[in-house]
Amino acid sequence: DTGVSQNPRHKITKRGQNVTFRCDPISEHNRLYWYRQTLGQGPEFLTYFQNEAQLEKSRLLSDRFSAERPKGSFSTLEIQRTEQGDSAMYLCAGRGLDTDTQYFGPGTRLTVL
Amino acid sequence: QKEVEQNSGPLSVPEGAIASLNCTYSDRGSQSFFWYRQYSGKSPELIMFIYSNGDKEDGRFTAQLNKASQYVSLLIRDSQPSDSATYLCAVNFGNEKLTFGTGTRLTIIP
Numbered sequence: 072d073t074g075v076s077q078n079p080r081h082k083i084t085k086r087g088q089n090v091t092f093r094c095d096p097i098s099e100h101n102r103l104y105w106y107r108q109t110l111g112q113g114p115e116f117l118t119y120f121q122n123e124a125q126l127e128k129s130r131l132l133s134d135r136f137s138a139e140r141p142k143g144s145f146s147t148l149e150i151q152r153t154e155q156g157d158s159a160m161y162l163c164a165g166r167g168l169d170t171d172t173q174y175f176g177p178g179t180r181l182t183v184l
Numbered sequence: 185q186k187e188v189e190q191n192s193g194p195l196s197v198p199e200g201a202i203a204s205l206n207c208t209y210s211d212r213g214s215q216s217f218f219w220y221r222q223y224s225g226k227s228p229e230l231i232m233f234i235y236s237n238g239d240k241e242d243g244r245f246t247a248q249l250n251k252a253s254q255y256v257s258l259l260i261r262d263s264q265p266s267d268s269a270t271y272l273c274a275v276n277f278g279n280e281k282l283t284f285g286t287g288t289r290l291t292i293i294p
Contacts, residue, residue: 104281104282106282111192111286112286112287113188113272113274113284113287114228114282114284115284116281116282116283119280119281127280160227162227162228171215171216171233171235171276172218172230172233173230173282174230175220175227175229175230176227177226177227178226180225
């Protein structure tokens, strides 16, 4: 158990709806990362935070995606106007100050119908 | 573009044998290298990390890094059926995020 939790674990939604996912890292994780993984592929970087500051966003993160980490603790990832191509596993990872290693939460599997 | 390449497999290995998983990457300036194990439907679980050239051993697992050849491998000794999973190679190219390969699917045959 990495101590990183994600909710919900599964989400089924209809195309066009908005969805929000939450990630709770452990307190030592000052860095928090979001990745997306589709079937048969490795995780792809979306964005990361150092404390509450969002420091990098991938080109994969279209305008429909937004992420926040308001107090440097939990983070949310929102997808507006979902499309079928958004169906994937959304993974959150935490990383501490004195390590290069990222520890993943269990992920949120999104299915867009 | 910085890339990580793995043979997608499947790789089938008899129980008790050594499984050898390979990964190449595109940038000689890469800093750190990770192997994650991923069971079907689950999230990646860290197996090993390596920063320096040479071998690093942890139980039945050995990571090998050759920066000159831009090559990192994972050896699993005394393979068990529970080792059947997809193994993801990940590289930190010095830009905070991890870049993953597509993973190698390993099956241990009893």
